[in-house]
Amino acid sequence: MECPAMSDPKIRTMEDFASASGISRPTISKYFNDPSSVRQSTRVKIEQALEQFEYRPNVYAINQNRRQTKNIGIVVPYLADPFFAEIARTIEAQVIQAGYRPVLLGSHGDPEQEIENLDNLRLIKPAGVLLAPLGRASDPARLDAFCRDVPTVLFDANVDGIGAAFVGSDNNQSIGLIVEYLCRTGQPPAFFEMKTPANPNALKRRTAYLNAMKRLGHAPVLVQASGGGWDFEAIGFREGSRVLTDRKLPTNTVLCSNDRLAIGLLSAAYQMGIRVGIEEGCTLRVAGHDDHPFSRYTSPTLTTVSQNYVAIAERSAETLFKLINDESPPTAREITLFEGNLVMRASA
Template identity: 60%
Template structure:
């Protein structure tokens, strides 16, 4: 005969013959209750297959085992890859990751922070939209109430720590290579970028070109959003067709724009690469998972996904071990690595 469904911990405590506080203590740490009580609880669990509501339990704790992970857009392979690594590291350490995407909307980022508040997380890992787009007051207020580690995009006045890539170093590395191996690069980006590191890439490109004694040429695509490949194909293709680029080398602000531009070059019958029959060179930044499979394979800068994810998680755990604080705000930057492929 089917056993009646147990709706909450109070009902389970009554059926098992154990007090509600002891049952709750068992679910937090089975070894913390006496062996006789533990046997009764486990016998009742085997009979009734009851599973406690973890989130409801967390609401009654001052500290939970939840770790919030909030990214701008999980559809972007960069964030999905980092989030995957962060999630696994949290699980391995005994925490419950709560992964949220803002789907390209800064307003959604603010709403997600409100949702995380209600879950009382032990701490949060946030890849923000940055100072220009994030609700800075909302992020600052959140960081005052919960341990917060930023990754990917920095907001220097916010959070206990930041972990990311040294984009000035990585763009300079690419510019140096392109200048050394052929004509100096023009720069292609969106006029209204949705990711804060795009601004860093533009300024780093200009400074690097000037250091190399070259004239920077910045070309901007109309529009915004996260449809980088489409913008790279349509707007990048339009510029290619018009002969707008001053040299035969184009450095795209990110790999997704570069992938779109590669498709436009194919459509325009423009051979891409550094061979004698090639008309243009195209390079990107990020080492997108698909960049090695484009035609030709894309020259790019690799960010160290694993190092960023592991350092961010370990920094947050260290903050939790130190009662939620660090002596001073920390910033960790990993250098980018040049990946030379056939496109440039």
């Protein structure tokens, strides 16, 4: 009796391969764990069947079966940032609900610490990892080496080609949304950003701003803050003070690349006696992006675009669990982007 052809859709899992090849499932599993652990004749038979059916097992699933671990690593750039603390808390709840043990680590904005976190996770043999990478500052070669060994889903910041999947926000949609709103309700906005941002989201937001302004027929204005690191409020305050003192802005509206820069700019305006908002007597409008947990408590409260924390957390976790438990290897890297929602408050 002939075995099914390679194209037979049933040849997808190790059980299907065992049935088609006539070799027991435990023997095949033993071979994939250690080829030298089976007899030479059996090894030859398995390898001939692999070639015939072109079956390639999911290495992630094999490693998971071997390890029998319930640890899930969650790595974020900066745990002191309430944005990452909130999304990590949401992901942690998803992991616990699914019966896994979350291990939460922060990289402190340091690419070496990011790699050290992943190396430390290797020691506890995680079932999988949910990683929000630093982005531009990350070491892509070392990230890729880890992701090839351990089921990994990236969230928040994408590093092209690394990890089995990425889940994040649609920056093009969200920036377009708030630019259109600001143009409709007042003067077109200037874009306040880091000159050399570490997070790839910032670059996507810059491009989205330029595209939106062009689409709406307005000249873009980039206001770039010097300095680096993750102390965005301090940078926003220092560079915002400089920009407001120079009085060279051609508009009374500023869209900040993220809410933390906007919080620094709001503080600078307050110190200089500049009234921010949409009420009579206000001379500056300020908006941000992210709906940072503090943005609803600034003075005035910050107009922004919210990211869907819950949806990002749930999809990231679901994608990882599927990757861990499904023996069918992914055919392509998945990218899932969620749209943002405009949050209109008093600042713009």
